[in-house]
Amino acid sequence: MRPAIRQSGAVGTFGVGFFMRPVGAMVIGAYADRVGRRAAMARTSWLMALGTAALGLCPSFASIGVIAPLVVIVGRSLQGFAVGGDIGVAAAFVLEAGPVSGRGFLVSWQLASQGAAALLGAILGILITSTLSPAALASWGWRIPFLIGLLIAPVGLYVRLRIRDDSMLANTTRHAGTPLTELWREHRTTILLAMLMMMGQTIPVYAIVYFMPSYAARVMHMPAVTGFQASALPALLLVVIPTLAGPLMDRLRRRKPLALLTSGCSALLVYPVFLTIARATSVLPILCGVAVYSIMVAFGAVAVTLLVLEALPARVRASGMAVSHALNVALFGSTAQFIVTGLIKWTGDHLSAAWYVAPMCGVSFCALILFKERRAEA
Template sequence: MSTLALQKAGLSKAQVIAATTLGTALEYYDFTIYSFFAIQIGQLFFPAASPVNQFLLSIGVFGVGFVVRPLGGIVIGGYADRVGRKKAMVLTIMLMAVSCALIATAPTYAVAGLAAPFIVLGARLLQGFAAGGEFGPGTTLLIEHASDTTRAFFASWNFAAIALGIALGAVVATLVNAALPKDALLAWGWRIPFLLGIVAAPVGMLIRQRLEETLGDHTAPHACATCDAAPSSNTGRYAALKAALTTHLKLTVLGTFAELGGSVSVYITAFFLPNYAVRTLHLPQTAAVVSGIVSSLVLFAAAPLAGKLADRYSRKRVLVVSRVILLVTVYPAFAWLSAEPSTLRLCAVSAFLAVFVAGHIVPVLVMIPELFPKPVRATGIALTYVVSASFFGGFSPFIASWLVALTGNVLAPAWYVAAACAVSLVPVIWLRDRTGETLA
């Protein structure tokens, strides 16, 4: 959408970005806050288990959110391609608010028996479904609101919002843990962050209602921007999904593997590295929390910069340079941290890696939707990003931990990140770079 169109809609560029990404930040705050209170939730909802099993069961319930994310991406992405991006984004924030309310008000095992853990499980499934459905419509709407020379910058804010939501969750969790004694935290304090998520959701919904819909006439035939496939009509509830898996299958597969390196690197650096520092390098828990906040804030700041560079110097150039730098520096960074572990070194490594993680995630996240035609765009980005993030990224901490145990080498996770970056460089060769081009 042009600047003139934005002015007619009564929204500035900054307001469009804020309206789109505020909800994303709130949703990922809601989605991740659970992990910070897994111990308390385990004690209250799985009391019959041992302390270790309580934690494992609680983390298992957290993990189911990742399992349903691809389903949310497919269903809500298709909804966005069928009825509109704005309606899909309002729906996701409503679903996240409901799931947050379920957890915040859930009766404990002592009150409701076996129904208690099932309520939490249902809420986590709903959260995962909503989080999976958020990214496709949000990124698509930002791209379609941007001009030909600002698409990467606009799209970068959706990834920045994810980082901001994670950082916000870590900060709130830290403040609640510091302000309340353990008894109060276990009795009621753990519910406070979830209640905050409920209160913030209506604000995001109201802001998103002001957005201008960008889908337009979505009944026209459409063809792939990177292949020779014939145009296909976009009619029916599952037409966008069918098109992504048939007419645009090559692009869907290439996009998923092109995003593999980003998914693995962000989960290793933002989620695995802090816990690795505590378990393997024996740093204090506070070091993990602080480094997690630092990493998320650097990702938040670096993402828009990567978008600006991708608009100016092309998607592929920024993507390849950042991915290669990360590939060759991740092992020395891990080795430097392991040589003399400290909170300062952990934060320095987290911040350094986060810069290049953003540098190679943002360009590919805008390249993929630029290549899909408008009637399939939200579904296409949902399939490639959510599937990559859920399966390649979501299992990365487990794989990295398994590699350390298997090899006895504490630097094995670095080799894993480097390998993922190398593999994901290959499909980029076949992806067309549409920097500065006008989208249909």
């Protein structure tokens, strides 16, 4: 029973970070729209540093008893709260930081930075698990990523405090009420469609890019290095592909056709990719399947992010982007792996996960069709 209890506690601690994201999105996003992007990003840096310190420096259960898991939960909550607001605010900031003609290029780097973080995490995971014994990893090695993140935090805070905040809040006529009130009153359909559009990238990432490689290693009994390789490759592609997609977006007259193309291809490719991974006897088919889907996801993410940011006026752009992204991740990202795992256990069929992923990608495609593209100058 003890391993089961520990596993349930780990899952609960993991989940609380996801479900704090919408709260952080509403609070920090609204703050960014009222006060400014730089001020909001500085605060998310502090919150992330505090959450990371709580995780990396928390005393053991043997030292402080039940307080230890409570500290870990608080740390995860602070991290989720900060990330929930930070992604939307940072996306709004980079969109507004340069000329309208270069928006795709600028936004692509914000998305590439998320891929870079995932790549760094994958590389660090490989190094730690390959150099430390299981006992050392369980005792103190798990703290290393958090301590490294804590050392990097002052650099990020320094950079954010020195950037110029050229957001157009001062030049925008504000409606009565708070940004969240205006979002609900005038833009709730946009937020709902944006959340469903982003779902088309979120569910495949969690259900295929992140889950299936580890499934191949643990359940299909392929070498452990296969899972590591298949985790690092999509992270690398999510760094490189957005920087290629961004300039392409700037050359196109409209963003929506490319978003529809990638979304439609994602829905159609779900079953072939699952089939390729499930029947693979070597690492190459797994890498190819994951790579193809990562490319679709990366192109789609840049197009959808631009569509959402440009559809929202500057006075509610940060909060609108933050809320739609955080709700999407909390509702669909946090549950994708559990649903996929449950379907496979229930049916005994490795391909049954496609029954969930493909229809959800289809819903995302329909949301894109209904979404109105706006190329606002502000």
